[in-house]
Amino acid sequence: MDLNTVLDVRDARRREPWRPGDAWLGGGTYLFSEPQPHLRRLVDLGRMGWVPIQQLPDGSVEIAATCTIAQLSRFGRKSSAVAAPLIEQCCRAFLASFKIWNMATVGGNLCNGLPAGPMISLTAALDGECLLHAQDGSLRRVKAADFVIGAGKKDLREGELLRSVTLPARALAGRTAFRQASLYGLGRSGALIIGTLDPMDGSMAVTITAATVRPFRLWFPLPVDRGELSAAIDAAVGDADWFDDIHGLPEWRRHMTYRYAEEIRRELTQLPQDGVR
Incomplete structure (x- = not known):
């Protein structure tokens, strides 16, 4: 879609002063998908030269905001990390076209802040940390689970600019479990629930996304039973936190969240299957 209110496109390397009507341009798949009448100038990050993904000396992984979904997918398929399959599962949760797959960026998905954003799900579940750059050069770090509000x-x-997201080595070394629900086969996620098991202390975290307006990451020391899990979700997620749009009613999203959270609890704790809520 043409953005007929945009008068200028600037290279982000020039570090010009920020002004009203500016927007960062990464892959542009959202910016060019619908009218943006408030925009006057795009600041293009395409030539910043950031390494898409790199393994840091401590074993953590830094993902640049400009890393595309295709690049992240390739990394996930080659990685030997225990949690690597979760990367591909979240990439596939886009159900995106070839064009989106190769142009959409991790940073763009996070900064859109949409409940169904699978990069939000991935980075929140793996205890990721966002690195933010302000116009004055100062840096700020925010947990991915707290970045979308x-x-x-x-x-x-x-x-402010999202520079990167770092996934800690400890999270990448843990087992994961993934559940996703959509109202139809190639539909947007109505509930996306991820469980992770800490390799050091055996604790479990359950991250609720897509069903809620923001991520909820719940931590449990093991063992945790079904009642404790349900009670924790009840306490954390209020009635107004369940998302409501054409892709699913709040009641359905809530039902699927409890159901999948229980399935994940059983999968990660290797308990026998029986009825779920």
């Missing part, structure tokens, strides 16, 4: 809302100040 509502549907389309994020903890990002005027002119």
Whole structure:
């Protein structure tokens, strides 16, 4: 879609002062998908030269905001990390076209802040940390689970830039379990629940996304039973936190969340199967 209110496109390397009507341009798959009448200038990150994905000396993985979904998918398929399959599962949760797959970026998905954003799900579940750059050069770090604060809302100040997300080595070494629900075969996620098992202390975290307006990451020391899991979700997620749009009613999203959370609990703790909520 043409953005007929945009008058200029600038290279982000020039570090020009931020002004009203500016927007960072990564892959552009969202920016060019619908009218943006408030925009006047795009600041293009395409030539920043950031390494898409790199393994850090401590075993953690840093993902640049400009890393595309295709690049992340290739990394996940080659990685030997125990949690590597989760990367591909979340990439496939896009159900995207070839064009989106190769242009959409990890940073763009996070900064859109949409409940169904699978990069939000991935980075929140693996205890990721966002690195934010302000216009004055100062840096700020925010947990990925806390970065999105509502549907389309994020903890990002005027002119601030998401530089990267770092996934800690400890999270990448743990077992994971993934569940996704959509109303139809190639539909947007109505509930995306991820469980992770800490390789050091055996604790479990359950991360709720897509069903809720923001991510909820719940931590449990093992063993945890079904009642404790349900009670924790009840306490954390209020009635207003369940998302409501054409892709699923809040009641259905809530039902699928409890069901999948229980399945994940059983999978990660290797308990025998029986009825689930």
